[in-house]
Amino acid sequence: MKHYSAFAVAREALRYHTGWERAWRSPEPKKRYDVIIVGAGGHGLATAYYLGKNYGIQNIAIIEKGWLGGGNTGRNTTIIRSNYLQDPSAALYEKARSLYEDLSQDLNYNVMFSPRGVMMLAQTQHEIRGYQRTAHANALQGVKTEWIGPERVKQLVPIINIDGPRYPVLGALWQERGGTARHDAVAWGYARACSAMGMDIIQKCEVTGVRSENGRVVGVDTTKGAIDCDKLGIVVAGHSGQLAEMAGFRLPLEAVALQALVSEPIKPCMDVVVMANTVHGYMSQSDKGEMVIGGGTDGFNNYTQRGSFHHIEETVRALIETFPMISRLKMLRQWGGIVDMTGDRSPILSTTPLGNCFINCGWGTGGFKAIPGSGWGMAQLMATGHSPLTEAFTMDRFKEGRFIDESVAAGVAH
Numbered sequence: 001m002k003h004y005s006a007f008a009v010a011r012e013a014l015r016y017h018t019g020w021e022r023a024w025r026s027p028e029p030k031k032r033y034d035v036i037i038v039g040a041g042g043h044g045l046a047t048a049y050y051l052g053k054n055y056g057i058q059n060i061a062i063i064e065k066g067w068l069g070g071g072n073t074g075r076n077t078t079i080i081r082s083n084y085l086q087d088p089s090a091a092l093y094e095k096a097r098s099l100y101e102d103l104s105q106d107l108n109y110n111v112m113f114s115p116r117g118v119m120m121l122a123q124t125q126h127e128i129r130g131y132q133r134t135a136h137a138n139a140l141q142g143v144k145t146e147w148i149g150p151e152r153v154k155q156l157v158p159i160i161n162i163d164g165p166r167y168p169v170l171g172a173l174w175q176e177r178g179g180t181a182r183h184d185a186v187a188w189g190y191a192r193a194c195s196a197m198g199m200d201i202i203q204k205c206e207v208t209g210v211r212s213e214n215g216r217v218v219g220v221d222t223t224k225g226a227i228d229c230d231k232l233g234i235v236v237a238g239h240s241g242q243l244a245e246m247a248g249f250r251l252p253l254e255a256v257a258l259q260a261l262v263s264e265p266i267k268p269c270m271d272v273v274v275m276a277n278t279v280h281g282y283m284s285q286s287d288k289g290e291m292v293i294g295g296g297t298d299g300f301n302n303y304t305q306r307g308s309f310h311h312i313e314e315t316v317r318a319l320i321e322t323f324p325m326i327s328r329l330k331m332l333r334q335w336g337g338i339v340d341m342t343g344d345r346s347p348i349l350s351t352t353p354l355g356n357c358f359i360n361c362g363w364g365t366g367g368f369k370a371i372p373g374s375g376w377g378m379a380q381l382m383a384t385g386h387s388p389l390t391e392a393f394t395m396d397r398f399k400e401g402r403f404i405d406e407s408v409a410a411g412v413a414h
Contacts, residue, residue, distance in 0.1 A: 026203040029227050033061045033200075035382065036220060036229040038207055038243060040064030041073040042183075042368065043360055044235035045190035045201075046375020047382070052197040054376075055383040060199040061229075063222060065206035069187030072237050075305070075337035076368040077260050077294045079273055079284070081118040081178035083145045085134050086404050088392035089346060090141040093366075095389060096373030100181060103372060109189035111181050112287070116272050118178030119153065121322070123167035123278040131173035145175045159269050164321050167278045180273060180284060183368060190375075210247040216355035217247070231356045231382055238303060238338025240361035249353045252398045253340045253362050256297045259307045259315075261334035263326065265289030279318035283326075291326060293319060297339065297365065307334035339364050344397075346404035349378055349390035358382050359395070 035051060037044045040062045051057040064070075080100055082093035104110045122128045131147060138145040150162045150169050162169035191201055202224065209221035210232070219228035234243045238255040265288050275282040281295045295315030298308075312334055320327045342348060342362040347370070349360050360378050363370060377389030392404060 026205070027200050029061055029063070029200065029202050029205065029222070029224055032228040034059040034229065035231045035233065036060070036227060037062045037233045037235060038220070039071070039235035039237070040068045040187075040191070040201055040203065041071045041235065041237065042069070042186055042190065042371035043237075043363075043374045043378070044233070045187060045194060046371050047233055047235060047360065047378040048194050048199055048375075049190050050375045050379035051383060052194065052199065054379060057383060058197045058199060060194070061202055061227060062194065062199060063202045063205045063207065063220075063227075065204070067203050068191055068201060069184055072337040072339065072367055073183055073187045073371075075260070075335055076183055077282070077284070077292050078180040078183050078368060079118060079178070079275075079282070080113070080181060080369045081175050081273075082143050082369075083118070083120070083134060083138055083173055083175045083178070084406055085137050086346075086406060087137075087141060088404055089406050090138065090143050092373050092377065092389050092393075093370055094141070094143050094373075095376060096370045097177065099372035099376065101177075103181075103186070103189070107189040107193050109185065109192060111185045111189050113179065113181040114287075115177050115179040116284075117156070117174065117176045118273040118275065119148070119156065119172040119174045121153070121169055121274065121276045121278070122171045122173070123164070123169060123276065125170070127277060128170055131171070134173055143175075144177060145173055148172050148174045156272055157270060157274060159323055159325050160274070161322055161324055166321060169322070178273065186368075186371060207243065207246065210243070210354070210357070212248070212354055217357045231358070233358045233360065233378065233382055235360040235378070237361065237363070237367065238340050240340050240359065244352070244359065247352065247354045247357055251348070251359070251361065251395070253342045253348070254301050255303055255338055255340050256300070257302050257304050257306075257336040258294070258297045258339045258365055259311050259334065259336045260292070260294040261307065261312055261315075262286070262290040262292050262332050263329040264332050266291070266329065269325070276319070276322055279321055281315045281319040283319055283323065290332060291329060297341070303338050305336045305338060307336050339367070342398075344403040345406045347374070347393055348395055349374065349381065349387075350394040350396075351381070351385075352395065
């Protein structure tokens, strides 16, 4: 009997469904599209999907210099939550979280959404006040979260050490309907749905220039030739600055690497997501039994997608204080992703100085959780010129002083 790898099985399952071959084999670009989306990650694919589904705009090319979902969408730790402090952030992330709940049915593709709950530990008096404030803000925003004490934390996560030698667990901000999803499946699900609508997903196609006339975008130059368009969406995460420069404007952000790792698989021992700001790390357990671990960003600007020993050591050492049992686990693999950080740690979803050119960037360390909401709002902005979800996240807010300060809401001090 012939055996197939998990990748081969997934690939053949995708090919079985109508339309996937178009995305898998990357068709040659046409001469003109109504819309070009640069970046075939979660945010770019979601934007294209909701343009087609909600507004009937389906003559779209999604172009990607690498491969589908090969950037941050396939390199994150899959956490989904909406317990943010500021009203615009809570609205955007709660829209995304609510869309995640029905995304498998909507796309007719199992994205493995698991509403297992997310808790953010308070291990100092300052964090107690901060998270209680967020819980009150969430109540006013209609986002269901609650403050829980250390006994409830221990009940939900039996493996945790609430009496740590340096940082005892004093409570947590708990969002029961937060959770995780399968990152690759989110990208594949959106891609298959876009392809079924007739959109072209063109891989190995790098943008080399943005063309404009009379202050408006008219197309892009790529390694596969020139392509004309009426509207352009730039959704390229860590490389947003380079694309913006091609389009003739600058962005107020910087690119840094964010690293993560997984352990060898073990029996189920933790069925929630735990984020610990004070010791600077977060952890969950995957369906395969691996402990998925992440921490902070690198302390310097870079474009690497590799991990580094000193950062992994720092993150694991910190988490061992709160989860002593993981000290005996072996690391299975590690990786890095390029994240783009704004000064207020909130994203940019905006028009740009170049007419009919739109930008979606600056998600920092929290991009995966926002994919459906980001795509929904960005599609509305591109189709109609306005979206209630995006109106607070314009580029102009930085020169106008309208910051959306979420520097603490990231949960790991970045």
